[in-house]
Amino acid sequence: MFMCSELYIAAFEGRTQEVTRLLSGDSSTAVVAVANGHPSPRGRSHAIHQGLCCITREVTAQQSTLLHIAASQGHCELIAELCLRDAALLSLANASLDTPLHCTARAGHADAIEAIVRLAREDRVEDDLLRALLSSKNKAGDTALHEAARHGHGAAVETLMKLAPEMASEVNGVRVSPLYLAVMSRSVRAVAAIAGYRDASAAGPDSQNALHAAVLQSSEIVSLLLRWRPALATDIDDNKSSPLHFASSDGDCSVVQEILTYAPPSTSYLQDTEGLSALHVAASMGNLPVVRLLLQSYPASADIRDSYGRSFLHAAVVRGRCSIISHAIKNRMLERLFNEQDMQGNTPLHLAVQAGEYKVVSKLLFSGKVQGHILNNAGHTPFDLVENSTGFFSMASLVVKLFVSGSQFRPQRQDHIKQWNGQDIMKWREVTSKNLAIVSTLVATVAFSAAFNVPGSYGSDGKANLNGNRMYNTFLLLVTVAVTTAVMATILLIYGKASRSPRSRSWITFVLSLYFLWLSLLSMMLGFYTAIAAVVSDNKKPIRTAVARVIYCGLYILMALLTELAMPGSLVGVLRFVVGVCSGRQRHVKKQISRQYPFVIMYAINMFLFVVVNTIAISVVDTTASLH
Template sequence: MFMCSELYIAAFEGRTQEVTRLLTGSDDVAIEAARNGQAALHATQAYANHPGECCSTSEVTGDRSTLLHIAASQNHCKLIAELAHRDSTLLSSLNTAQETPLHCAARAGHADAVEAIFRLAKDNVEEDRLRGVIGNKNESGDTALHLAARHGHAAVVETLMKLAPELASEVNVAGVSPLYLAVMSGSVHAVAAIVGYKEASAAGPCSQNALHAAVFQSSEMASLLLRWRPALAIDLDNNNSSPLHFASSDGDCSIVQEMLSCAPPSIAYLQDKKGISALHVASLMGNLHVVRLLLQFYPASSDIRDNCGRNFLHVAAMRGHSSIISYVIKNPMLEHLLNKQDREGNTSLHLAVKAREHKAISKLLSGGKVQAHIMNNAGLTPSDAIESSTGFFSMVRLVVKLYAYGAQFRPQRQDQIRKWTGQDIMKWRLATSKNLAIVSTLVATVAFSAAFNVPGSYGSDGKANLNSNRMYNAFLVLDTVALTTAVMATMLLVYGRASRSNRSWFGFIISMHFLWLSLLCMMLGFFTAIASTSDEKSMMTALSRVIYFGMNGLIILLTCLGMPVS
């Protein structure tokens, strides 16, 4: 039987007397039916035929929630007590989500309602059914403590831990404990309440524990968990990552130091499925302070190699973290890593060149301790890795940089040296030439038409009215330069696309400079045209400032945006 509107509203608003009045009529009829037999039975049927006239505690909402579910979710403690005394079975009633009223109170964060339901259950429910009220799990396997912890209701968590601490050892269908959920909610008070119980579970998803999650929350929470159970620091998830791996990736030194101080020494030597240690992780993320801290506690961990045979300096070079490279160079205890080779024979310099990390290359070479002639297992030196470069500017930078430090190529016959093709830069040039040719043609067209639509127009004699004006003369010069350079750029670009010879690259560079000059002249010509037809004193001051600051800013912006990516 679905709940009548009056009863639902009265229960939701906590009007205990109104709920009692609506329930009393139904209860009196039922009692009279039991006493007087058939006559009262007709009265019961009359009430059933007119459900708006009487209500019952068995009525439910659309999700099968009872009156007690509603009262619990709204924290109406008086109504909760009244309903429990009328029908104690309501305390263990389940809705479609398999949740009891205790679940509803916990999810809503009502500590008073939680305590009231707990006390009423102890007084009115039999011992064998009491577990169903307090420790019942919903369809997701969550107890009331799970829901309170998930939503960070510290007061409810504290109440439940006082009344039923054994709930902290339960996990839901996903294998997640209330402690893990409390950590994820960010509530330090909820975490503190749960860790007061020694048998509490710290399990989380993917074999993580609460400390894995705590490193991303706060150092206070991580410290709390470490003091409660130090062994959490060496627990591994499905990827064999420890909480220290997580903390090293996040870069919070206070949490890392807390773990290193409390956990067993083996923590710094734990490796995931790829052989990556916490030191590797810190190096990959460029967290220099964490790297220093890990090596301060466990200097021998610097020699840990992953499944590819790479140490933390190798991965730092691959990611271009020059600060870590500088730290290694300055540390005498770490100098032996500079020329270490991985399983493929690559040194840190090999990997930095392959990754095109120019800052890392410069830092490695500037120290004077890296040997640039070491060959890997394929017989290639770091300089030979330049061959795989697809970018023209990147290739040039690498060649100049390595040559300046005396790096060598592998020995080979000169007639067998393969010429660098640089296909990507050629394709980029051909595509760009087409677009630039269109732009240069438009600029030439605008500049040509501007010569016959001069500022101030023409006089009756066919000559310009502003012939003697200095700004007008400047306009003519700028317009002429813009037209000439735009035409030259167009010719060079068209020739370059047609010929595709070695000289076409040089022509492309020259055309870009011509086009750049034509655009600048056209813009300056616009300003001089305005100045020639305006009041000289007011306009010249404003225009000079606009031109000066505007042109400088524009040149810087276009230079940055137009520079080919290395």
């Protein structure tokens, strides 16, 4: 029989007197009322007004009884009243097989738990009612302790552990223990209560234990679990990962130190299904403090190799962890690892080039501890692997760095060399050319208009009022340069896109158009300053100075940003590359670069010129502001 609205609301809000009034009378009267056509809530309300009554066995759509509702809300007085009327309500389960004890444990009402247990003990109908209640499981296989632990209700967990500590050894339908759930809730109080039982289970999903979860939750819980059961540190999950693997991946040194304190030395040497140790994991994640701690505690763990024969240094290189590389460079005990080869013959330098990690490559080469001529099992040096790069910038950076360091290609016939297929940069150039043509046309239009909307306006004779002013004349010159260079950039961009000239020639036109467009933009910015300087009176020099400084700072920041993003290495490195290519040193390497990566040389030269030109432009702005 479905519960009437008045009874449900009264039970939910804990109005014991109203529930008692609704339940007063003979239950047979209510049955007669239903038989007479009052089964719905509306009919039930009508029946109440006629002097009829509700019954204790009414349920919700989820088959929850009045006691389920009262227990979930922690109404102890109502719980006692309902149990006095019908003690069997204690053991009734709803559609999810939740008993009232499950409901109150899920809500965390410790006093309601004690009330239910006390009433169960007073029941004389069934002696083992309390035992059945405490061990009862719902559809998910959860006991009341599972529910309290899952939601982190420390007081409720403590109460249940006092009543039935053996519940801590039970696992639910997916083989998860209450302790694991308590750890996931981050409730130290709940974890401490369960861990007080010696035989408590620590099982979790995928063969994990509670310590696997704790290392990612709370260092306090980790300490508590290790003091309770140190053997948890050596347990492995389905992936053969130990809690130390988990802690190393997270990077919390205090947790790692806690595990190393309680765990045996063999824990640091445990390897997962891929052969990765905790040191491999920490290195691949870039957790330098953990790497330092592991190497300090167990230096021999640096010799561990994974399933591919790779050390922790290989793992750090593949993920581009520069901090780990820097630390290894300073450690004399790790020098042997820099030229160590894996099962495929790859050194860390091979893997760094293959991964396109040019910053790591730079650190390895700068250390002076790696050899760039070592061949892997496929007969390739690190320089040969540059051809697998998919991005132009990473390819150019690798070529510059490897050439400057004196690295070599493998010996091969020069007619077998294939030019690097830079499809990505070609597509980028096509799209960029179209957008730049629009920009250059707009710049030319604006600069052309500025020449006839001169600062200071015109006099009655049609001449400019500021004619003869030094800043005004400079403004006209800069506007003329801006128009001319913008038009030239537009023509070159259209020509490069429309013509079917060789790739090298089309790239030359594209680069020239970039220079002209950049020069046009610089001229416009300087023209803006000279126009303001021409119309501002001499007694307002601070305004001109402020404008000049804003332009100066903007150009400086923009140049620094573009240099950082587009420069294939440091400025000194690029200069050494340009000088080395032009001087003829490493003749064979230079020839192969010009055949296989023809755009790199031009790109490096142009980037160097870009810095020079912009430095001159910034100096002009600064000088102009100082002179006027």
